Amino acid sequence: MLSVGGVYKTFNIGTVNEKTALRNISLNLEEGDFVTLIGGNGSGKSTLLNCIAGVHAVDQGAIIIDGIDVTKFSEHKRAGILGRVFQDPMVGTAANMEIEENLALAYRRGRNRSLRWGISQKERELYKELLRPLDLGLENRLGARVGLLSGGQRQALTLLMATLRKPKLLLLDEHTAALDPKTAAKVLELSDKFIEEGKLTTLMVTHNMRDAIKHGNRLIMMYDGRILLDIKGETKQQLTVEALLQRFGQASGEEFSNDRALLS
Amino acid sequence: MLSFCTLSAYGSSLGKRGGCRVLSVTQFCLKRLETGGGMLQIILGAVMLGLLWAIMTIGVYITYRILDIADLTVEGSIAMGAAIAAQAIYSGINPYAATFLALVGGMAAGLITGLLHTRLKVPALLSGILTMIALYSINLRILGKANLSLLRMETVYTVFKDMGVDKNTVFVNLGISQVVPVITLGLLCVLGIIGILYWFFGTEVGCSVRSTGDNPQMSRAQGINTNNMIILGLIISNGLVAVSGALIAQQQSFADVQMGIGSIVIGLASVIIGEVLFGKRNFFSRLVSLVLGAITYRVIIALVLEIGMPANDLKLFTAITVAIALALPVFRSYLSPITKSMKVGM
Ligand SMILES: Nc1ncnc2c1ncn2[C@@H]1O[C@H](COP(=O)(O)OP(=O)(O)OP(=O)(O)O)[C@@H](O)[C@H]1O
Ligand SMILES: [Mg+2]
Numbered sequence: 001m002l003s004v005g006g007v008y009k010t011f012n013i014g015t016v017n018e019k020t021a022l023r024n025i026s027l028n029l030e031e032g033d034f035v036t037l038i039g040g041n042g043s044g045k046s047t048l049l050n051c052i053a054g055v056h057a058v059d060q061g062a063i064i065i066d067g068i069d070v071t072k073f074s075e076h077k078r079a080g081i082l083g084r085v086f087q088d089p090m091v092g093t094a095a096n097m098e099i100e101e102n103l104a105l106a107y108r109r110g111r112n113r114s115l116r117w118g119i120s121q122k123e124r125e126l127y128k129e130l131l132r133p134l135d136l137g138l139e140n141r142l143g144a145r146v147g148l149l150s151g152g153q154r155q156a157l158t159l160l161m162a163t164l165r166k167p168k169l170l171l172l173d174e175h176t177a178a179l180d181p182k183t184a185a186k187v188l189e190l191s192d193k194f195i196e197e198g199k200l201t202t203l204m205v206t207h208n209m210r211d212a213i214k215h216g217n218r219l220i221m222m223y224d225g226r227i228l229l230d231i232k233g234e235t236k237q238q239l240t241v242e243a244l245l246q247r248f249g250q251a252s253g254e255e256f257s258n259d260r261a262l263l264s
Numbered sequence: 265m266l267s268f269c270t271l272s273a274y275g276s277s278l279g280k281r282g283g284c285r286v287l288s289v290t291q292f293c294l295k296r297l298e299t300g301g302g303m304l305q306i307i308l309g310a311v312m313l314g315l316l317w318a319i320m321t322i323g324v325y326i327t328y329r330i331l332d333i334a335d336l337t338v339e340g341s342i343a344m345g346a347a348i349a350a351q352a353i354y355s356g357i358n359p360y361a362a363t364f365l366a367l368v369g370g371m372a373a374g375l376i377t378g379l380l381h382t383r384l385k386v387p388a389l390l391s392g393i394l395t396m397i398a399l400y401s402i403n404l405r406i407l408g409k410a411n412l413s414l415l416r417m418e419t420v421y422t423v424f425k426d427m428g429v430d431k432n433t434v435f436v437n438l439g440i441s442q443v444v445p446v447i448t449l450g451l452l453c454v455l456g457i458i459g460i461l462y463w464f465f466g467t468e469v470g471c472s473v474r475s476t477g478d479n480p481q482m483s484r485a486q487g488i489n490t491n492n493m494i495i496l497g498l499i500i501s502n503g504l505v506a507v508s509g510a511l512i513a514q515q516q517s518f519a520d521v522q523m524g525i526g527s528i529v530i531g532l533a534s535v536i537i538g539e540v541l542f543g544k545r546n547f548f549s550r551l552v553s554l555v556l557g558a559i560t561y562r563v564i565i566a567l568v569l570e571i572g573m574p575a576n577d578l579k580l581f582t583a584i585t586v587a588i589a590l591a592l593p594v595f596r597s598y599l600s601p602i603t604k605s606m607k608v609g610m
Contacts, residue, residue, distance in 0.1 A: 053485070074489075075484045075485075076483075076484045076487050076488055076489045076490065077487075079484060079485055079486060079487035079488075080487045082485075084485045086481075090479075091479070091481050091482060092482055092485070093479070093482060094474075094475045094478040094479040094482055094483070095478060095479065096474075096478045097471075097474060097475060097478055101471060101475075102475075104471065105471060105472070105475050105483070105486045105488070106486050108468060108486075108487070109486045109487040110487050111487075113468040113469050113472055113488070114467070114468055114469065115464075115467045115468070115469055116467060116468055117466060117467060117468075118466050118467055118468050118470065118471035119471075161486070
């Protein structure tokens with residue numbers, strides 16, 4: 001479903017701030033794969049997701065989604081086949097627009113936008129049905145401005161928007177990191193539900209090792225712009241935090257305690 | 265007579281050039297007001313100007329509030345609208361066609377700013393400034409000189425003369441026979457534009473323009489070509505501003521290459537006055553509040569002139585008003601830190 005081949009990305013080439021964020025990343029996701037992605041601060045996780053989404057152009061390599069080479073596609077063009085949720089709850093929704101308007105924008109992702117009315121009565125019913133199971137009471141507040149919602153509510157809404165039209169690939173970049181533990185757990189649970197029900201191919205970045213182990217069928221660890229570990233199948237299912245730390249130590253030749261950010 | 269008085273007050277706000285002449289005309293007019301005038305005429309004159317400037321205000325609103333860009337192109341495109349319309353009418357083209365040409369010219373100006381900003385990655389503010397400066401030369405070329413008189417020419421308003429409005433004794437006795445056609449046509453234009461924009465910003469494309477201004481990152485993630493939406497918004501905005509310029513030029517019977525100077529501030533002042541005084545519940549009431557804001561601004565100006573403020577201080581007065589209005593949130597947060605913290609704690 002996703003094929004990343006030999007991708008390099010360096011920021012600020014030729015300046016003192018030059019920083020290579022991705023070094024020869026290759027990665028294949030099968031349809032229905034739910035991959036959790038972990039790694040220390042600055043290891044290149046967000047950069048990888050941003051390169052897949054077209055926020056950054058890659059320096060080298062190719063990105064193929066569902067058989068389409070999107071390497072040269074602009075961000076908005078790729079968006080038609082992607083669903084994205086960001087770390088910052090403010091980023092995923094338009095604060096000054098209504099809940100239903102936000103959903104209507106997402107409903108037209110990858111479709112032609114014309115001079116037809118921006119939202120139909122039929123859609124409103126659909127949105128109500130879809131918002132009800134979130135259990136946040138949003139189904140009765142379709143006309144409320146999104147800016148009035150809490151971070152958790154906005155993140156849940158963004159998640160719904162990302163999956164409203166089934167994406168070929170769902171990209172979640174630490175989408176629970178900015179939430180309090182209880183809300184984070186709820187949003188994560190919701191993500192699980194959406195991914196399972198929609199059989200969505202997913203790439204989820206998290207800083208929480210327990211979450212990374214508990215969720216998904218495959219775990220990838222990045223380190224300094226490279227993929228260090230790629231654990232799937234049986235091994236992934238039996239993985240423990242201790243085992244993961246040990247494997248990281250072996251693979252990187254470093255003590256994991258150097259990379260405290262990874263510890264949960 | 266009255267329309268001419270208010271107009272010359274406006275004329276004096278146009279710039280340094282010919283300051284003395286304009287000033288003396290203003291003083292003459294003010295005398296007229298003292299002797300004969302009366303409040304009704306002052307207010308009607310202000311309403312008339314306000315309606316024409318409301319179209320420009322709506323244009324400013326589209327960039328400043330919807331796209332979240334302070335677009336200085338408008339200073340050039342308002343004068344461009346005036347220049348195109350004046351030159352076209354002068355060359356014998358139908359005034360309505362001339363006004364339409366002004367619309368096209370303004371849209372082209374918006375397109376240039378949009379391309380500079382989105383394709384060449386020039387910061388929005390600078391893109392607007394570049395187009396504005398370029399338009400100054402272009403407008404001079406269109407006019408062929410610094411200003412062009414339309415006295416005794418056909419304008420979009422003269423149709424009403426044919427209908428006998430200027431001979432209607434009631435209007436003549438009230439001294440408002442000049443004002444009626446402008447107010448009528450201005451009102452029609454404003455209502456038409458509000459209707460069209462209300463519809464447009466409710467469509468799929470219109471919603472995309474709004475979301476682009478609100479959250480470009482989210483918009484791209486939802487598959488919206490934000491660059492094109494910014495360009496589209498700038499085109500619509502500057503088209504409206506140019507129409508406003510064309511209508512103003514025909515009302516005042518001349519086009520002046522300097523007439524755009526300070527217009528962005530007048531537009532912002534009107535936007536803010538409208539928002540503060542007339543609320544912003546929904547999009548429709550916002551649009552209406554812009555018109556009321558533009559009219560209120562003109563009424564305020566007419567009144568401060570009436571109580572004796574020198575016309576040359578108008579720009580200073582407007583700038584201070586806008587600065588205070590823009591700073592209102594800061595003042596408020598000093599005054600009531602409690603309400604603020606309550607709002608944040610959602
Ligand atoms: N737009 C950018 N411009 C310059 N450098 C960047 C940019 N984005 C990322 N970088 C750099 O690239 C490296 C990788 O950053 P990235 O955001 O991908 O890390 P990450 O794994 O997501 O980290 P975190 O866990 O902190 O989110 C970092 O050194 C970062 O400073
Ligand atoms: Mg990151």
